[in-house]
Amino acid sequence: MSSLSDGRRVVVSNQLPIISNLNKETNKWCFNLDKDSLVLQLKDGFPVNTEVCYVGTLKADIEVKDQQEVSQLLFDKFKCVPVFLDLDMHNSFYHGFCKHYLWPLLHYMLPISPSHNARFDRSQWKAYVSANIAFAGKVMEVLNPDEDFVWIHDYHLMVLPTLLRKKYHRIKVGFFLHNLFPSSEIYRTIPVREEILRGFLNCDLVGFQTFDYARHFLSCCSRMLGLNYESKRGHLGLDYFGRIVNIKILPVGIHMGQLEYLLNMEKTAKMAKQLKQKYEGKIVMVGVDDLDMFKGISLKFLAIWRLLEQHESLRGKLVLVQITNPARSQGKDVQEVESETKLILRQINQLYGTAEYVPIVYINRPVSTQEKAAYYAISECCVVNAIRDGMNLVSYKYTVCRQGSPFLDRVLEIDKKSNPKKSVLIVSEFIGCSPSLSGAIRVNPWNVDDVADAMFKAIKMSEEEKHLRHKKHYKYISSHDVAYWARSFDQDLERACRDHYSKRYWGVGLGLNFRIVALGPNFRKLAMEPIVKAYNKTSSRLILLDYDGTMKSQCSIDKAPRSDVISVLNCLCSDPKNVLFIVSGRGKDSLSNWFSPCERLGIAAEHGFFTRWTRDTPWESCPIVMDYGWKRIAEPVLKLYTEATDGSFIEHKESALVWHYTETDSHFGISQAKELLDHLENVLANEPVVVKRGQYIVEVKPQGVSKGMVVEKLISTMRSEGKLPDFLLCIGDDRSDEDMFESIESHVDDPSAPPIAEVFACTVGQKPSMAKYYLDDTSEVISLLLGIATSSVAGPKYAPDDV
Numbered sequence: 001m002s003s004l005s006d007g008r009r010v011v012v013s014n015q016l017p018i019i020s021n022l023n024k025e026t027n028k029w030c031f032n033l034d035k036d037s038l039v040l041q042l043k044d045g046f047p048v049n050t051e052v053c054y055v056g057t058l059k060a061d062i063e064v065k066d067q068q069e070v071s072q073l074l075f076d077k078f079k080c081v082p083v084f085l086d087l088d089m090h091n092s093f094y095h096g097f098c099k100h101y102l103w104p105l106l107h108y109m110l111p112i113s114p115s116h117n118a119r120f121d122r123s124q125w126k127a128y129v130s131a132n133i134a135f136a137g138k139v140m141e142v143l144n145p146d147e148d149f150v151w152i153h154d155y156h157l158m159v160l161p162t163l164l165r166k167k168y169h170r171i172k173v174g175f176f177l178h179n180l181f182p183s184s185e186i187y188r189t190i191p192v193r194e195e196i197l198r199g200f201l202n203c204d205l206v207g208f209q210t211f212d213y214a215r216h217f218l219s220c221c222s223r224m225l226g227l228n229y230e231s232k233r234g235h236l237g238l239d240y241f242g243r244i245v246n247i248k249i250l251p252v253g254i255h256m257g258q259l260e261y262l263l264n265m266e267k268t269a270k271m272a273k274q275l276k277q278k279y280e281g282k283i284v285m286v287g288v289d290d291l292d293m294f295k296g297i298s299l300k301f302l303a304i305w306r307l308l309e310q311h312e313s314l315r316g317k318l319v320l321v322q323i324t325n326p327a328r329s330q331g332k333d334v335q336e337v338e339s340e341t342k343l344i345l346r347q348i349n350q351l352y353g354t355a356e357y358v359p360i361v362y363i364n365r366p367v368s369t370q371e372k373a374a375y376y377a378i379s380e381c382c383v384v385n386a387i388r389d390g391m392n393l394v395s396y397k398y399t400v401c402r403q404g405s406p407f408l409d410r411v412l413e414i415d416k417k418s419n420p421k422k423s424v425l426i427v428s429e430f431i432g433c434s435p436s437l438s439g440a441i442r443v444n445p446w447n448v449d450d451v452a453d454a455m456f457k458a459i460k461m462s463e464e465e466k467h468l469r470h471k472k473h474y475k476y477i478s479s480h481d482v483a484y485w486a487r488s489f490d491q492d493l494e495r496a497c498r499d500h501y502s503k504r505y506w507g508v509g510l511g512l513n514f515r516i517v518a519l520g521p522n523f524r525k526l527a528m529e530p531i532v533k534a535y536n537k538t539s540s541r542l543i544l545l546d547y548d549g550t551m552k553s554q555c556s557i558d559k560a561p562r563s564d565v566i567s568v569l570n571c572l573c574s575d576p577k578n579v580l581f582i583v584s585g586r587g588k589d590s591l592s593n594w595f596s597p598c599e600r601l602g603i604a605a606e607h608g609f610f611t612r613w614t615r616d617t618p619w620e621s622c623p624i625v626m627d628y629g630w631k632r633i634a635e636p637v638l639k640l641y642t643e644a645t646d647g648s649f650i651e652h653k654e655s656a657l658v659w660h661y662t663e664t665d666s667h668f669g670i671s672q673a674k675e676l677l678d679h680l681e682n683v684l685a686n687e688p689v690v691v692k693r694g695q696y697i698v699e700v701k702p703q704g705v706s707k708g709m710v711v712e713k714l715i716s717t718m719r720s721e722g723k724l725p726d727f728l729l730c731i732g733d734d735r736s737d738e739d740m741f742e743s744i745e746s747h748v749d750d751p752s753a754p755p756i757a758e759v760f761a762c763t764v765g766q767k768p769s770m771a772k773y774y775l776d777d778t779s780e781v782i783s784l785l786l787g788i789a790t791s792s793v794a795g796p797k798y799a800p801d802d803v
Contacts, residue, residue, distance in 0.1 A: 008147070009051075009149050012151065016074070019059075044482065046490055081139075089127050093156075096118070098156050106182055149173075150174070152174070175205070176207035178209070183219070202515065203245060205496045208247070221238060236249075240515070242767065246492065253481040254393050254400065283318045290328060308352050315352055324363065379398070381424040384428060422469075430444075430445065525774055534760070539726065543578060547561075549778070550764050550778060569598050570601075579723075583710050587653050604710045622702065630689050637676070645668065648661045689702055728756050733763060762775055764776075764781060
């Protein structure tokens, strides 16, 4: 297939927006665009003349011998790329993993027993991944990765972003979840939860229908991957290994033009007129739902039963027209729902129905869009009673149909002036459209009495109130249509991808745990040869080393330095050209004890609040007039949070207080840390301290104390003694070390500051940093230090056996 023009939108969904029909006479397939398909309608939101390519499956079983011909036909005529899955894979992928496992779970229904829903099946998961791989292959056939934008839709394709990102590191990809995203307590039961989360995180933009769904997703990222989100200028984002994964919250809309066209059709108007005459004198309510366990149809019927039971005056007048779309999947649960629904329906109609009156008109067959529009147009109230649903656009379509059109008004003999437009919506509080419809009567569908009361309220509502609510809803729905939704998502996706080429991307991780680490353009591994060369040609060297995570692994139980580390440090210190400092957040007593064998080693403890130049020189404290009265304010607050947060503890330093939450429940600990940070900042607002959040810590320390200050102090002191360093090596691994890197960069960029010939700022691990170099782990740090120590011309020869 030939490539399309630059800047296309490649829209990927489970099904193509294509209607397939087999001509029985010619035995040839005929294809037409499905104008009701959302993925086709969203094209209206893209910039004018933007080419759109669609990738997805067909609702038809195309024989293998015809697939190539069909593929070329669909691409040439509709710019559609079909994905063909064999029958077994499709059944395991769609009917198995998607519909029988994921669908109920996303709707808060756990497979507690084998008789209720399908439990996780590894073979179905493999089919899901294989299907996503097939989709990825088809996307890659047509993709120009440098120019095109890829927009993936819904839960069928949640690992597709990882597969595409693995192939093209700078691909521009967005994902919109049309379904709901459950709370972390439900989601964490999925055995492949991290693989799915990383699929989302390999996108540039992830969209959700409501804030609740986005909040649940962010909570899962926090609890399971330790990621925190930030909000900047109204945009939510997750920092994922140097890449910002943007989060968008915007509910999908409907296609106004299509509905307005529908309302101007003679067929629609004719049906509406017939229905109006049929139900003359009746109060008509309408419901349109899929036949599945989450739509609450039986609960809606029970509410009608209760309403007729309580209000005798409504018997013979109130009619609920329930249109039920055919089930999208087959199974025991669907059969049970259908049986229960029909049983309640039969009981109500037998109890309150007559020869001339049927309380519930149950339409259980395929219904055309024209017929649905006609029912919407003549119904005074629409009831959407789902117990869980991602969005549900029935209420939107109903409102637009109640607005009608001049043509429909003439056919129905409606005088707009004397009979202003009006409608009433009853919507479940558990569906995605509920927050957007502020004029709707919100109900708990499980509370049958509550729903019955809402129905009675809708019936008795004044005409003026119905008009005002309708006007409010129509204004929102008409301005937030599918084009608005697509345009907003497209613009945000473009914004999210702007800095793709300003960083270097490294791929790490195997299989579906693959991820991209985004690093600065000049970020590279610190090689031995250039640093040794620079080291040997300089005469005044300053070497700054963090301890935890740099000289000693964070996971080590014994925190004292090994003998080989002491030996390397002593070798470096023995060279008179070197000034070597350990710069750590630890207390001075621990550091003094651990490094007592190093006579000429300098130490900066508690982030530089205490410093000493050698073992035998006295400690100098930060030249700040300190009043530790702030500790009397901070300590009770820290104790309160420690008592309330199991696993947390307080570390008392001479200059600071640190609250540790490494051993707490990850989600609760992070939540408590955020609250503690705000609390401390408020109570200590007038004190000379700063409150900082680090890696599983919240620390209160004096203002002006940081590792960056240590760098400035040491360079200034060496300069005043006529020994301005011409070689600077700084190695660290965490957030506090970024202060050192920032200080070094500021010094290098300052034209008024004396230049330092050779500068090597190095972080431990490939991660976003202000340092320009990295080493992979502590062993590489020790090896590097050993290399430069043994290369020193002035220093004594160093035997490898000593290490």
